Amino acid sequence: MQYRPLGSTGLQVSKLALGGAQLGGGYGEITYDNVVRIVRGALDQGINLIDTSPFYGVTRSETVLGQALAGVPREQYIMATKCGRYGDADFDFSAERLTRGVDESLRRLGIDYIDVFQIHDIEFGSLEQIVNEALPAVEKIKQSGKVGYIGVTGLPLKIFDYVIPRFTIDTIISYTHFSLIDTTLTRLLPLAAAHGIGVMNASPVVLGMLSEKGPQPWHPAPAALKAFVAQVVAKWTAQGVSLAKLSLQYSMANPQIASTVSGMATLAELHDSIAAANEPLDPELLAAVLADFAPVKDSTWPSGYPENN
Numbered sequence: 001m002q003y004r005p006l007g008s009t010g011l012q013v014s015k016l017a018l019g020g021a022q023l024g025g026g027y028g029e030i031t032y033d034n035v036v037r038i039v040r041g042a043l044d045q046g047i048n049l050i051d052t053s054p055f056y057g058v059t060r061s062e063t064v065l066g067q068a069l070a071g072v073p074r075e076q077y078i079m080a081t082k083c084g085r086y087g088d089a090d091f092d093f094s095a096e097r098l099t100r101g102v103d104e105s106l107r108r109l110g111i112d113y114i115d116v117f118q119i120h121d122i123e124f125g126s127l128e129q130i131v132n133e134a135l136p137a138v139e140k141i142k143q144s145g146k147v148g149y150i151g152v153t154g155l156p157l158k159i160f161d162y163v164i165p166r167f168t169i170d171t172i173i174s175y176t177h178f179s180l181i182d183t184t185l186t187r188l189l190p191l192a193a194a195h196g197i198g199v200m201n202a203s204p205v206v207l208g209m210l211s212e213k214g215p216q217p218w219h220p221a222p223a224a225l226k227a228f229v230a231q232v233v234a235k236w237t238a239q240g241v242s243l244a245k246l247s248l249q250y251s252m253a254n255p256q257i258a259s260t261v262s263g264m265a266t267l268a269e270l271h272d273s274i275a276a277a278n279e280p281l282d283p284e285l286l287a288a289v290l291a292d293f294a295p296v297k298d299s300t301w302p303s304g305y306p307e308n309n
Contacts, residue, residue, distance in 0.1 A: 015259055019202060055086055084101070116150075206247070
């Protein structure tokens with residue numbers, strides 16, 4: 001496993017990170033025994049970064065992670081979790097809620113500090129509140145020793161353009177913006193680097209859209225985009241090519257992305273992800289697939305408040 005610096009934090013993170021959304025059942029039911037196998041297997045294979053949220057499975061992801069990690073030496077993993085989003089439509093970016101949230105996450109995870117504490121999906125709030133209330137609150141939490149580093153996450157890249165010049169943060173998680181379909185995250189990388197911010201790219205499989213199984217019913221992409229992508233996925237699957245694997249490789253190949261966060265719900269998916277991390281990217285195959293996706297290049301969808309898109 002290759003490790004990269006997470007911005008200016010001093011942390012060295014695996015280029016492949018274990019995402020917690022699937023462990024919370026967001027992509028289908030997963031048993032506790034399977035969670036333990038995946039988490040322990042990921043650590044054994046050199047993955048040292050785990051990213052989760054109280055939103056995933058309505059606290060289930062944090063809870064099962066805490067159980068699966070019981071007895072594992074704390075120095076063996078870097079834990080990133082989030083605050084501010086607690087349900088599909090449950091957002092609270094107030095200082096009081098975030099301060100209470102860190103203690104709730106610590107209890108569920110069974111640890112006494114969180115390496116990276118991130119404000120989750122900030123496009124669903126006032127960015128002014130994020131900068132003037134939420135981030136200062138998390139900074140106070142950091143000063144208490146409960147949190148090592150501060151981050152923000154979300155879908156529209158515009159939110160990072162707003163926050164980065166206005167408050168010192170350590171990390172960002174952008175999702176679906178560096179994949180076979182959409183590479184607009186590259187626009188943000190110079191700004192992040194100039195501020196010493198570690199960049200994590202989540203969901204290179206575009207919330208399941210590039211997988212053979214296809215997206216879940218809740219997937220927010222336009223129907224026409226999902227239909228187009230499904231046709232391309234079917235074409236390459238018939239030729240024995242996994243676009244999920246290729247997109248994961250594509251993201252991990254970018255040295256400016258510290259870590260690529262990907263969910264794994266089975267041991268087979270873990271093994272496939274590790275293989276993707278260890279095998280070289282095929283440039284000719286990549287070029288052919290990117291050409292197929294050219295008609296929908298950089299397609300996305302709105303998220304959160306209209307003014308934040």
